[in-house]
Amino acid sequence: MIVGAYGIDPSISAVNAGWAMVFYGSLDGFSAVAPDWVLNGETAGDQYGVSVSAAGDVNGDGSDDVLVGACGFDIVSHPNVGKVYLYYGSATGLSVTPAWTASGIQDNQYFGYRVAGVGDLNGNGHDDIAIGSYNYDGGEGRVYVYYGSDTIPASTADWTAEPNQAGSRFGISVSGIGDVNGDGYDDLIAGADFYTDGTTNEGAAFAWFGSPAGLGDPDTTENADWMAESNQTTRFFAEFLGTPGDVNGDGIDDVAVDSLYYNNAVSNTDPSYREGKLWAYYSKAGVITGTVTYAGPIAAPHQIFVSAHLNLGDPPVESDVVFNGDNFKINRLEDSSYYIGAFLDANDSGGGPPDPGEPTAWYDPDHDGLPDLVEISGGGYVTGINIVIADWRIYLPLILR
Numbered sequence: 001m002i003v004g005a006y007g008i009d010p011s012i013s014a015v016n017a018g019w020a021m022v023f024y025g026s027l028d029g030f031s032a033v034a035p036d037w038v039l040n041g042e043t044a045g046d047q048y049g050v051s052v053s054a055a056g057d058v059n060g061d062g063s064d065d066v067l068v069g070a071c072g073f074d075i076v077s078h079p080n081v082g083k084v085y086l087y088y089g090s091a092t093g094l095s096v097t098p099a100w101t102a103s104g105i106q107d108n109q110y111f112g113y114r115v116a117g118v119g120d121l122n123g124n125g126h127d128d129i130a131i132g133s134y135n136y137d138g139g140e141g142r143v144y145v146y147y148g149s150d151t152i153p154a155s156t157a158d159w160t161a162e163p164n165q166a167g168s169r170f171g172i173s174v175s176g177i178g179d180v181n182g183d184g185y186d187d188l189i190a191g192a193d194f195y196t197d198g199t200t201n202e203g204a205a206f207a208w209f210g211s212p213a214g215l216g217d218p219d220t221t222e223n224a225d226w227m228a229e230s231n232q233t234t235r236f237f238a239e240f241l242g243t244p245g246d247v248n249g250d251g252i253d254d255v256a257v258d259s260l261y262y263n264n265a266v267s268n269t270d271p272s273y274r275e276g277k278l279w280a281y282y283s284k285a286g287v288i289t290g291t292v293t294y295a296g297p298i299a300a301p302h303q304i305f306v307s308a309h310l311n312l313g314d315p316p317v318e319s320d321v322v323f324n325g326d327n328f329k330i331n332r333l334e335d336s337s338y339y340i341g342a343f344l345d346a347n348d349s350g351g352g353p354p355d356p357g358e359p360t361a362w363y364d365p366d367h368d369g370l371p372d373l374v375e376i377s378g379g380g381y382v383t384g385i386n387i388v389i390a391d392w393r394i395y396l397p398l399i400l401r
Helices: none
Strands: 002-005 019-022 037-040 048-056 065-070 083-087 100-103 114-117 129-133 142-146 159-162 170-176 188-192 204-208 226-229 237-245 254-259 277-281 286-294 303-309 318-323 327-333 336-344 360-362 373-376 387-389
Touching (some): 019 065, 065 114, 114 170, 129 170, 129 188, 142 188, 188 237, 204 237, 204 254, 286 336, 286 373, 303 327, 318 327, 327 336, 360 387
Parallel strands (some): 019 048, 142 170, 286 387
Antiparallel strands (some): 002 019, 019 037, 065 083, 083 100, 142 159, 170 188, 254 277, 286 327, 303 336, 336 360, 336 373
């Protein structure tokens, strides 16, 4: 068991340097009082131990490792950039010298405010780690992921994401959630408790599914495989989140997200003022991926709009916009059967709807001229859905946006 105490003063000159302590388990449980391993921050104000986590086995040596965050760590003339420490386990316990460290790059970034072991996201047999930095770019926030390997993690993150929304505080929470879509790869969730999507500072949680290549498209939360929102102003939704395991016994892990101040009250005298709320989500978010290629006469690169439809005459339930030859990824699909359509946006109108004469195609692997359905079951991850837009065709208004 690892415990953080970020406000501890190890000495008079090291106010708020912080501590992290580990108690080793045994047949008799934990030792009575004293920790088996304890370290403190490097300097005053580091807040070492503000976040702590089991990291799994990052280097694949058979022993589990631990992470410690110190969000108040300073680099010369740069306050509160933050720092994270990874300590390898062994047959004799944890090392006292970190095997790996990483630091923030901005003043007051608070890199390491949250740290988490997130399981094996890319299926390489090594556990991975995630770091939240909610004040990156003045409060936009950012999440960093480092994949485990036989050697120490890379000096730069293997994957990052941010919401491209000022003040959303993305990375205020980050956690592994097991395998929520049942594809054999662990998955990641992160929160932005001030995210706004129609409701001011309502907060949102975003999840990405693991795969042989690791997590999906980086850089922005718009590429998340799943998201949830509170729809109530400033309720700190997703400040804490994670997995409670398999709640409904369907063999797939589920997700829990809190909202610290959620309520329907308007006054602090109301009995329900800031009563809070907890959501559990049973996993059902599927993904369809593949390639889309245009083989017609238009030479210039243009956007291709790819969409999933429950019925041929219905608007899309989810979509993606890519370029010729790219992989598309349609996320957040509930269990059902979908028609997958694509059209070349020849006049670059922003993805749709298609104009008359723009080349279109449906997923039709048997080439009989009739669109075929793609089934999502158990929140699955369906790959290999490849579409070729062969030539000009008369557009029929089947795709609506």
